[in-house]
Amino acid sequence: MEFSLHSLSVTCLMLVLLSFRIDAADIFLEWNVSLDWNIKPVSSKQPVITINGMFPGPLINTTTNDVVHVNVFNNLDEPLLMTWNGIQQRLNSWQDGVSGTNCPINPGQNWTYVFQVKDQIGSFFYFPSINFQKAAGGFGPIRVNNRDVILVPFPKPKEEFDLLIGDWHVLPHKDARQLAARPSTNLSTPRYILINGKGSYNTSWAKNHESIQVEQGKLYRLRISNVGTELSFNFRIQSHKMILVETEGSYTNQIVLDSLDVHVGQSYSVLFKANQRDSDYYIVATPTQIDTTNSPDLRGVGVLHYMNSKSHASGPLPPGPNQLDRNFSISQAKSIRWNMTTGAARPNPQGTFNVTNVTVSQTFVLHASENIFNSSRHFTVNNVSYLTPSTPLKLADYLTNGSGVYQLDAFPVASSLNETTEGTFVASGIHKGWIELIFKNDNSFMDSWHLDGFGFYAVGFGDGDWSPRSRSSYNLFDPVVRSTIQVYPNGWSAVYAYLDNPGMWNLRSQRLQNWYLGEEMYIRVFDPDKNPAKEQPPPNNLLLCEKNEIRITMKS
Structure with a gap:
């Protein structure tokens, strides 16, 4: 019997709907991209990707368990996908918005994402995931x-502000992606840092700058995200202390900070009190872990x-x-720990879930490096550069x-191949097993890694090579749970993740050039139980991207 993917059975739909909480609200959004x-956020004239005319795009303001419907109209001249950085897409990788799970929205078309922010709290952001488009905006x-x-484990602030901060190239994104792949040239370091799409205060090239108004004696929350393409930054407020309270869905132990390192793809919440004299003060973001002596404009103010x-x-x-002070940065990263006594999305304490006595089922040791292969630049994982297929992996898996x-389980998860190659490899993750991911950065610049579908426990950082003896340095008592972790040059970072979320999940570098040129892979977490309450079926508006419409033949 044949049927179109655009018609799901009533029974399946009812089961899916029952998986949503009764107290969840539906949020309907319509976006024109x-x-x-x-x-002109900087002096150069270049195209900027806007959403409903806004740069950055509009806030998605939700409460845990809400169901979000985003109808995206693609007015660009090339295909588009939107991904939801840190939103775990529980039981529903169909809505993840990356090339391995979704066909793109073609120019002149629209598609509605439907996802639930289930059992999550915190600060996150969205952005376009293909064609180097993040370098042109489209984030929010x-x-x-x-x-x-x-x-909530802190007093209610008078107001909250979202600060989307990131580096910015002077080139249009199409030119930047061409340069990125050429072996004979290098994509230059970005020249600017923008705060909410605006240039720096008191500079000749900036049309405007970001300004936050506060009232004397009041408490405020800043939700800070690094939406840039490659540079880590250090954030600070003149004459004001900050208190760290949250990162990517986890309440942290509350530590007092003069400044905070934020790496590509990461999000944090800090509190500060307006307790200085009535005046104006600088808000500053400057690059860290890179020498910018010859780049005086490379700062956000x-x-x-x-x-x-x-x-x-x-x-x-x-x-x-000091911009090159790795010890400061790593020490601060190690000091960011889980608040073990507070609830987050659930009433039970975060510390109910810990990793002191877990049994690790799998260990992946992933070396990231840069290679010239087939006359073009590639970034690789264990000497494999990911090759994006014409059919998304999730769709192919279903069909x-x-x-x-x-290729399933042909990827070298423990060590690098002897020679560089391209391929579409998928690694199996054991459903409801614990995985240890070791990210080794063989490059001379900062990297950061992100896993869709999960939060992971950031258990360790180190220099040089990782070995099993490195586990003795892990923090297994109160490691913070997040979805993006920085990896220092020629160093390693280690995380644990509990693979309880069936689906096809993207594991990638958040550094845009690395990701675009192959530094990614997919982990398939498979549950043989076809119960839609355990993993949702394809949506009834599923996009197809084959030349001919795909139809499924079901055996009666």
Whole structure:
């Protein structure tokens, strides 16, 4: 019997709907994604990707368990996918918005994403995931708030602000992606850092700058995300201390900070009190772990404006740590720990889930490096550069168990191949097993890694090569849970993840050039039980990207 993918059985739909909580709200959004040549965030004229005319795009403001419907109209001149950085897509990798799970939205078409922010809280963001488009914008903030019945472990701030901060190239993204792949040239270091799409305060090239207004004596929350393409930054506020409270869905132990390192793809929440005299103060983001002596414009500067201020921000910018001080950065990373006594999306303490006594079922040791192969630049994982197939892996998995599209478990998960190769490899993750992921950065620059579908426990950092003896340095008592971890040059980072979320999940570098040129892979977490409550079936509006419409033949 044949049927179209665009018609699901009533029974399946009812089961899927029952998997959503009764107290969840439905949020309906309509986005028009377009190119705008008139914004000019820096002095160069270049196209910027906007959503409903906005750069950055609109806030998705949700409460845990809400169901979000985003109808995306692609007004670009090339295919588009949107991904939801850190949103775990529980039981539903069909909505993940990366090339391995979704066919793209073609120019002039639209598609509606439907996903649930299930059992999550915290600060996240979205962005376009293909064609180097993130370098042109298209990103925006996501908030997932606590339900009223769950106590937040800090006083309610008077107001919250989203700060999307990241490096910015002067080239249009199409030119940048061409340069990125050429072996004879290098994509130059970005020249600017933008704060919410705006240039730096008091510079000749910036049309405007970001300004936050506060009231004397009040408490505020900043949700800070690094939406850039390659550079880590250090964030600070002149004359103000910050208290770290959350990162990518986890409440942290509350530590007082003068400054905070934020690496590509990461998000944090900090509190600060407006407890200085009525004036204006600098908000600063400068690159870290890179020498920018010859790049004086490579900084983001905004203004913290007290409501009754009559004076401008003045004096030198507040200094941060030495840009090349790795010890400071790693020490700070190790100090960011889980608050073991508070609830988050659920009333039970975060510390109910710990890794002190888990049994690891799998260990992947993943070396990231840069190689010239077949006359073009590639970034590789264990000497394999990922090759994107024409049929998304998830669709191929559903139709033919991946036959002819990808190779299952041929990927070298423990060590590198002797020679560089390209391929579409998928590694099996053991359903409801614990996986240890070791990210080794063989490059001379910062990297960061992200796993879709899960939060992982950041258990360790180290220099040089990782070995089983390195486990003795792990923090297994209260490692923070997040979805993106930095990896220092010629160093390693280690995480644990519990693979309880069936699906096809992207594991990637968050550094855009690395990701675009092959530094990624997919982990297939398979549950043979076809119960839609355990993994949702394809959506009834599933996009197809083969030349001919795909139809499924079901055996009666």
